Amino acid sequence: MSQVAERRSVILVVEDEASYQDALSVGLSVEGFDVIGATNIAEARHLMNTRSPDLVLLDVMLPDGSGVDYCRELRASSPTPVIMVSARSSELDVVLGLEIGAADYVTKPFRLRELVARIRAVLRRPTSETDDEVVNFGDLRLDLMRRTLTKRGREITLSRKEFDLLALLATRLGQVVTRETCLDTLWWGLELSDSRTLDTHVKRLRQKIEDDPATPVHLHTIRGVGFRLDL
Numbered sequence: 001m002s003q004v005a006e007r008r009s010v011i012l013v014v015e016d017e018a019s020y021q022d023a024l025s026v027g028l029s030v031e032g033f034d035v036i037g038a039t040n041i042a043e044a045r046h047l048m049n050t051r052s053p054d055l056v057l058l059d060v061m062l063p064d065g066s067g068v069d070y071c072r073e074l075r076a077s078s079p080t081p082v083i084m085v086s087a088r089s090s091e092l093d094v095v096l097g098l099e100i101g102a103a104d105y106v107t108k109p110f111r112l113r114e115l116v117a118r119i120r121a122v123l124r125r126p127t128s129e130t131d132d133e134v135v136n137f138g139d140l141r142l143d144l145m146r147r148t149l150t151k152r153g154r155e156i157t158l159s160r161k162e163f164d165l166l167a168l169l170a171t172r173l174g175q176v177v178t179r180e181t182c183l184d185t186l187w188w189g190l191e192l193s194d195s196r197t198l199d200t201h202v203k204r205l206r207q208k209i210e211d212d213p214a215t216p217v218h219l220h221t222i223r224g225v226g227f228r229l230d231l
């Protein structure tokens with residue numbers, strides 16, 4: 001019997017803690033990945049050149065430098081996606097405060113199942129992403145091609161209409177979009193007088209994207225006119 005072997009994705013794990021390196025090596029292999037390990041940035045650079053992995057799991061604190069700096073270096077030189085791994089949420093705050101271009105983030109300790117789900121999600125993303133298809137505002141990142149919204153790296157689930165409304169406002173960032181335009185674009189044929197459904201969607205979007213929905217910093221209502229999305 002002939003079998004077509006599916007190519008296994010190669011994950012480069014850059015991690016100096018032996019316990020994590022071992023656990024990830026075993027755990028990710030069981031999940032169907034080929035794992036190559038580096039315990040410092042110098043080894044990682046070598047493996048990037050010799051093995052061209054499909055994804056890099058990158059610890060923040062490494063013996064010969066900062067994972068944050070190495071992530072920047074990778075972003076400038078390679079399309080390979082990076083998932084940052086931090087030991088503390090305070091480290092993660094630092095990572096998230098910097099625009100280093102990581103595809104996702106996890107904090108130790110993490111569940112293998114959660115990490116695998118994130119790895120698979122990142123590997124599924126198209127690599128030909130251009131800036132035109134992504135709108136960044138605040139901590140939020142709206143990907144118009146993939147129809148996803150992430151906040152500080154975490155995906156936020158939106159209904160189809162919520163996404164379409166946010167996309168409409170995001171492509172006119174900083175400009176007022178009238179209620180009429182929103183209704184015409186999203187709810188063709190709905191009377192302006194019967195537009196409560198629009199307000200319901202705006203309210204739900206605020207609950208999902210704003211830190212404090214009562215005092216929004218991104219999604220503003222311009223009374224009697226429409227809505228404006230700000231950075």
Ligand code: CA
Nearest residue numbers: 016059061062
């Ligand atoms: Ca470390």
